[in-house]
Amino acid sequence: MPFVIRSEEPGDEEAIDLVNFRAFMVHHTEGGVPRVDEHDLVRYLRAYCPGFDRRRSITAWDKQRCVGHALFTPARIRLLGETVDALAVGPVAVDPGYQRQGIGGELLWFGHELGREEGFGVAFLCGHPSYYPRHGYVPCHGFAKVTIDLERLPPSSGTLHALPVTSADVPWLVACGEVEWADVDFGWLWGDALTEWSAPGAIALMWWTEDGRRAAYTLADPRGRWRHVLGDDPDSVREALYAIRPTTLDHHPSGWLARNVLDPGWSVVEVERGDPAMACELQEGALGPLLNALESGTRPPGCVNWALPFILIP
Numbered sequence: 459m460p461f462v463i464r465s466e467e468p469g470d471e472e473a474i475d476l477v478n479f480r481a482f483m484v485h486h487t488e489g490g491v492p493r494v495d496e497h498d499l500v501r502y503l504r505a506y507c508p509g510f511d512r513r514r515s516i517t518a519w520d521k522q523r524c525v526g527h528a529l530f531t532p533a534r535i536r537l538l539g540e541t542v543d544a545l546a547v548g549p550v551a552v553d554p555g556y557q558r559q560g561i562g563g564e565l566l567w568f569g570h571e572l573g574r575e576e577g578f579g580v581a582f583l584c585g586h587p588s589y590y591p592r593h594g595y596v597p598c599h600g601f602a603k604v605t606i607d608l609e610r611l612p613p614s615s616g617t618l619h620a621l622p623v624t625s626a627d628v629p630w631l632v633a634c635g636e637v638e639w640a641d642v643d644f645g646w647l648w649g650d651a652l653t654e655w656s657a658p659g660a661i662a663l664m665w666w667t668e669d670g671r672r673a674a675y676t677l678a679d680p681r682g683r684w685r686h687v688l689g690d691d692p693d694s695v696r697e698a699l700y701a702i703r704p705t706t707l708d709h710h711p712s713g714w715l716a717r718n719v720l721d722p723g724w725s726v727v728e729v730e731r732g733d734p735a736m737a738c739e740l741q742e743g744a745l746g747p748l749l750n751a752l753e754s755g756t757r758p759p760g761c762v763n764w765a766l767p768f769i770l771i772p
């Protein structure tokens with residue numbers, strides 16, 4: 459094959475943007491106007507994800523032209539009560555003029571090999587259910603949704619006030635995240651950089667009590683849809699929920715919030731395994747116990763709390 463597959467090098471950024479634009483434009487044209495999210499996703503991951511590493515940004519070249527790109531982002535995830543080093547995969551893009559020549563497969567193989575050598579356990583993504591299984595992916599996580607009945611949600615005492623998230627909040631946020639995601643599968647443990655909790659476009663708020671205690675963190679995407687709520691005291695988190703009055707959230711049924719804060723009188727937590735929600739083993743046996751637990755029904759399917767860059771795109 460005449461294509462060169464290699465890690466991104468300084469100066470490749472615009473060529474990578476272009477190949478993502480070309481590959482996804484075909485899928486996202488609305489009334490003739492291209493609406494392409496994935497080249498923004500690469501830019502956001504580059505800017506806001508501290509784990510971004512150009513070695514894991516894999517490119518394919520036909521002479522001087524970038525014709526393919528696949529991005530692998532390191533993620534510490536919770537899996538069956540363990541913290542596992544994983545790779546979040548995406549976007550994967552091949553220039554439409556170069557598709558069906560094996561480039562997509564080569565990019566995945568290169569990224570997987572690199573991850574395998576460095577000890578990453580699994581790679582996970584949301585993608586085409588008929589494409590990724592040929593590269594070792596199986597459906598093993600899903601999509602969760604909390605629906606809240608605002609009619610039944612008790613009124614707030616109105617005592618909390620919101621401020622933007624700052625770097626001083628980050629240790630508290632990391633600790634709350636570890637508690638929230640301790641017993642979930644495919645829970646992405648967000649780390650200790652401010653940009654993992656707050657980034658331009660996202661509505662990330664820290665709620666404070668009148669006596670100066672942190673009560674809760676709430677995150678909405680740029681469309682104003684509430685996505686996550688975290689905290690360490692059920693009453694304070696409930697106060698924050700009363701304040702923001704979300705109709706839906708993306709929480710996992712085994713998370714701390716679902717078990718300690720949500721009340722079946724006003725909320726329903728659902729999770730369903732999804733064909734596009736797939737993962738593949740990079741170390742032999744890394745997914746076996748989870749797949750067995752899912753088959754036997756002893757664990758609910760997990761759902762990835764995708765890092766901020768993924769929720770910034772429409």
Ligand SMILES: CC(C)(COP(=O)(O)OP(=O)(O)OC[C@H]1O[C@@H](n2cnc3c(N)ncnc32)[C@H](O)[C@@H]1OP(=O)(O)O)[C@@H](O)C(=O)NCCC(=O)NCCS
Nearest residue numbers: 481482550551552557558559560561562563585586588589
């Ligand atoms: C998906 C994609 C990365 C595959 O790249 P590629 O270099 O064409 O893939 P390969 O040559 O390794 O494999 C080609 C095979 O994948 C199949 N394939 C390609 N796109 C597919 C899709 N969207 N769904 C299912 N199968 C697909 C082809 O039919 C072909 O199968 P065949 O060999 O049986 O004919 C490329 O088509 C692409 O960039 N698509 C647009 C962007 C996109 O959807 N990315 C994936 C996001 S999850």
